[in-house]
Every structure is written in structure tokens, then in C-alpha cells.
Amino acid sequence: MLEAFFSVVADYWLTLISIVLLIIASGFFSGSETALTAASPARMHTLESNGDERAGVVGALIKRRDRLIGALLIGNNLVNILASSLTTSLFLAVFGDSGVAFATLLMTALLVIFSEVLPKSWAISAPDRFAMFVAPFVRLFVAVVGPLSSGVNAIVRGILAIFGVNLSREASMLSAHEELRSALDHLHREGGFKKADRDRMGGLLDLEELEVSDVMKHRTVMRAVNADDPPEVAVRTVLESPFTRMPLWRNSTENIIGVVHAKDLLRALAEPNVEPENLDIVKIAQKPWFVPDSTTLKDQLNAFLRRKVHFAVVVDEYGEVQGIVTLEDILEEIVGDIADEHDLEIQGVRQEADGSIIVDGSVPIRDLNRALDWNLPDDEATTIAGLVIHESKLIPQERQAFTFYGKRFIVMKREKNRITRLRIRPADSVNLPAE
Incomplete structure (x- = not known):
């Protein structure tokens, strides 16, 4: 039988060479599909801007990803089927009817190793470089097979549409x-x-998802100046404050009539014959700017930059003052906490020796997540106290404890209906006694 095999090989040497070339072509299609799918569009754009023409070809190919993948799959299946058919015919001539089984086993092993695993592993190890290497050849193939690929994709969309599945060429599943x-x-x-x-x-x-209400200083912690205070008291309030700008109110803290800038105050005091006792702080105050609490941070940042103003008073839909927001508040959402020599040292978060965290109830959830790399949700509440109230569906008592989101929350202090201090520890420490 061995002599018969070599005799057939001698007669079918062209067939053997064809099978080898088809397996190589199959590996080319598989590797190209993996590399072009995994290639970074941003990286290709950068390389194209630097004059790399191959990167431009890759970018053009992946812009129509459905057409590209369809063409590569057509080519891959075509060469796989042809290689399997040639191998089967060759083995039938040598082994008879049992040649079908031998051909199936052999081609499965060859195609898995040399047409799938090897080229795809190679491509995924360096997708950008691999993609740029194969792009010129793939572009020629797509130009030839592209119309057929588009027809196949149209048929697929039609069939899926029958079952209520609509595919969009442009839309991505993720924004x-x-x-x-x-x-x-x-x-x-x-x-x-x-x-x-x-x-x-x-x-x-x-910035586009958060609203001003998520980062503002609430009116309960807002530092402000009373316009009815004696002038020297108002001046001292501004100068002793760590803030450059302070809202000015009259009769009620919700009646904001202006914004006092420390520089304007100092300029006024530098004028001849002006003393703190005879200074009219209302005259040097700037006109307040009121913004809705539902404004997105992106829009508010653009408004700050457009108006060249750093301070705004936040109001709700009824016009009631909710707090204040500054340009620094928005920038801190991007770069983290911005501290200077005048900022207060107490940030409301303290690490304890036992691994627990002592947190003021007014600390924003986002600040905790950023500082401690947690993932507490901030969709329904802005502060950590608000999260506990939202999850517990009540106003907790002191020493009451709750467990959610993998954390144990223990109420340490409460003032009226406000939670002012919490202890937070991992949920696996629930066997520890409450405070």
C-alpha cells in the first residue's frame, strides 16, 4: 500500500502543492481577519497622519468592517473547502472508501493548527504591524470579492430582519x-x-453625564457674607475665608444679592480714606449668576469659559437656591482634588488602624470612589449619607449598621435627620461589633 501511496503522490504532485498553497492561503485569511479586526483605528490614523500609506489602507478597510470580514470569510471558506475536497479525492485514490475518514482527520488537524491557531496567535501578538503588512493584498481581494460580500451581508440583514434583529452598518453597540x-x-x-x-x-x-447638582457645594455648607452685618465684620468674614469668592445675602441665605471677590475688596480698601468701618460691601459685589441644577458639567464648563466667570449660584426648578458651583469644582472632577495653601486640611475621610474608613456624611460618593478605587453607585445619591438613606429606605439611628455593595456601613453620628459620620469597612468584617 505504501508503494501505491508514493505512486499516487508522484501522479498527484500538483494536487499536493495545491493543497499546501490552499492551507497557506487559509492561514493568510484567518490571520488577516484577526489583525484587521484588532487593529487600533486611532493608531492607524496617527500613522497615516505621519505619512504611512499602509496605515491609510488599513483605516479604509476597517471603516467598512462588515464588507471586509465578509470578503475574508468568503475567501477562507472557499480555500478550506477546496483544500478538503482535493485531499479527499487524493485519499480516495489511495485508501479507497476509508480515505474519507483519513482525509477528514488530517485536514482537521492541519487547518486547526496552520490555518487557525498559528496565524491568529501571530496576528493578535502584533495586530497593527500584521494588519499593515497584509493590508495591500487584502485590499485587492476585497476589491474583487467585495460586491459578493455586500450581497451576502444584504441577505443576512434581510433574514435577521424577519426575526426583528436590525443591524446598522454605522451604529456601534457601545457609544x-x-x-x-x-x-x-x-x-x-x-x-x-x-x-x-x-x-x-x-x-x-x-462631564456630559454629571449635572451641576452632583458637584455643587450645598447651601447647608455654603460659606456666605451677610450684607446686613457691620462693614468691618463682613470684611473680616471675607478675609478670613479660604475662598476667593463668596456669595452675599440679605435677610435670608437663599436671597443671594451678589458675589464678593477678595481682590475687589482689597482694591476698595486700598482706596484713599476707605476703612473697613465705612466700606459698603454691596457696592463692590458683582452681580450673581444663577444656573439650573440640572445643567450638565460639560455645558457649565463651556459657560464658565465663555463668560470668563468662575462662580455661579445653583437654583432648582422653583428658583430656590441649592448651593454654589465654581470652575474649580468642575476641574476637580477631571484632575482630582486641587489643594492650595489656603484649603482646609480636613477632607472628611480618615483611615483607621483596623482598616475601616471614617467618613463624613457629606463626602461625595464620587470622591470616595476616586480616592479608594471603589465602585459605589452615585446614580440615586450624591453623598455617602444619601446612599445609606437611599439603600436603607429610612433615616437610620446611631449605631445602626447596613451591608450593601460589598461594604458594611455603620452610622456613628446623626444630627436631626442628617447622617454626619459613618464608619465603612469590608462586608466580610460583619462579625466585628458595631460602634
């Missing part, structure tokens, strides 16, 4: 912001992106 966020998280997990850099980029992406 551009979600794709960027996923990429940042992936790079951070892989060690290619530092946490601080990921947080800054993530904060920038959050």
Missing part, C-alpha cells in the same frame, strides 16, 4: 464614550495605564 471608558479600564487592569491617569480621563468623559 464612543463607553468604548473609551472600556479601553481605559482594560489598559488599567493590564498595567498599561496608571490609576490617576485613568481617573482623569474618566472624569473628562463624565
Whole structure:
């Protein structure tokens, strides 16, 4: 039988060469599909801008990803089927009817190793470089097979439409912001992106989702100047404050009549014959700017830059004052906490020796997540106290404890209906006694 095999091989040498070339072509199609699918559009755009023509070809191919993949799949299946058919015919001539089984086993092994695993592993190890290498050849193939691929895709869309599945050529399952966020998280997990850099980029992406009410200083903690105070008291209030700008109110803290800038105050005091006792602070106050609490941070940032103003008073839909927002509040959402020599040292978060965290109830959830790399939700509440109230569906008592989102929350202090201090520890420490 061995002599018969070599005799057939001698007669079918052209067939053997064809099979080998078809397996190589199958590997080319598989590797090209993997590389072009995994290639970074941003990287290709950068290389194209630097004059790399092959990167431009890759970019043009992946813009019509459905047409590209369809053409590569057609080519891959075509060569696989042809290689299997030739191998089967060759083995039938040598082994008779049992040749079908031998051909199936052999081609399965060859195609899996040399047409799938090997080329795809090679391509995924360096997708950008691999994609640029194969792009010129793939472009020629897509130009020939592209119309057939488009027809196949049209048939597929028609069949899926019958079952209520609509495919869009342009629409992605993820928005551009979600794709960027996923990429940042992936790079951070892989060690290619530092946490601080990921947080800054993530904060920038959050500007369109967050509202002014999420970052404002609430009126309960707002530092303001009473216009009815004696002038020297008002001056001392401004100069002793760590803030450059302070709202000016009269009769009620919700009746904001102006904004006092420390520089304007100092300029006024520098005028001849002007003393703190005879200074009219209302005259040097700037006109207040009121903004809705539902304004997105992106829109508010643009408004700050457009108006060249750093301070705004936040009101709700009824015109009631809710708090104040500054340009620094928005920038801190991007770069993290911005501290200077005049900022207060107490930030409301303290690490204890036992691993627990003591937190003021007014600390924003986003600040905790950013500082401790937690993932507490901030959709329904802005502060950590608000989260506990939302999840517990009640106003907790002191020493009352709750467990959710993998954390144990213990109420340490409450003033009237406000939770002012909490202890937070991992949920696996629930066996520890409550405060």
C-alpha cells in the first residue's frame, strides 16, 4: 500500500502543492481577519497622519468592517473547502472508501493548527504591524470579492430582519464614550495605564453625564457674607475665608444679592480714606449668576469659559437656591482634588488602624470612589449619607449598621435627620461589633 501511496503522490504532485498553497492561503485569511479586526483605528490614523500609506489602507478597510470580514470569510471558506475536497479525492485514490475518514482527520488537524491557531496567535501578538503588512493584498481581494460580500451581508440583514434583529452598518453597540471608558479600564487592569491617569480621563468623559447638582457645594455648607452685618465684620468674614469668592445675602441665605471677590475688596480698601468701618460691601459685589441644577458639567464648563466667570449660584426648578458651583469644582472632577495653601486640611475621610474608613456624611460618593478605587453607585445619591438613606429606605439611628455593595456601613453620628459620620469597612468584617 505504501508503494501505491508514493505512486499516487508522484501522479498527484500538483494536487499536493495545491493543497499546501490552499492551507497557506487559509492561514493568510484567518490571520488577516484577526489583525484587521484588532487593529487600533486611532493608531492607524496617527500613522497615516505621519505619512504611512499602509496605515491609510488599513483605516479604509476597517471603516467598512462588515464588507471586509465578509470578503475574508468568503475567501477562507472557499480555500478550506477546496483544500478538503482535493485531499479527499487524493485519499480516495489511495485508501479507497476509508480515505474519507483519513482525509477528514488530517485536514482537521492541519487547518486547526496552520490555518487557525498559528496565524491568529501571530496576528493578535502584533495586530497593527500584521494588519499593515497584509493590508495591500487584502485590499485587492476585497476589491474583487467585495460586491459578493455586500450581497451576502444584504441577505443576512434581510433574514435577521424577519426575526426583528436590525443591524446598522454605522451604529456601534457601545457609544464612543463607553468604548473609551472600556479601553481605559482594560489598559488599567493590564498595567498599561496608571490609576490617576485613568481617573482623569474618566472624569473628562463624565462631564456630559454629571449635572451641576452632583458637584455643587450645598447651601447647608455654603460659606456666605451677610450684607446686613457691620462693614468691618463682613470684611473680616471675607478675609478670613479660604475662598476667593463668596456669595452675599440679605435677610435670608437663599436671597443671594451678589458675589464678593477678595481682590475687589482689597482694591476698595486700598482706596484713599476707605476703612473697613465705612466700606459698603454691596457696592463692590458683582452681580450673581444663577444656573439650573440640572445643567450638565460639560455645558457649565463651556459657560464658565465663555463668560470668563468662575462662580455661579445653583437654583432648582422653583428658583430656590441649592448651593454654589465654581470652575474649580468642575476641574476637580477631571484632575482630582486641587489643594492650595489656603484649603482646609480636613477632607472628611480618615483611615483607621483596623482598616475601616471614617467618613463624613457629606463626602461625595464620587470622591470616595476616586480616592479608594471603589465602585459605589452615585446614580440615586450624591453623598455617602444619601446612599445609606437611599439603600436603607429610612433615616437610620446611631449605631445602626447596613451591608450593601460589598461594604458594611455603620452610622456613628446623626444630627436631626442628617447622617454626619459613618464608619465603612469590608462586608466580610460583619462579625466585628458595631460602634
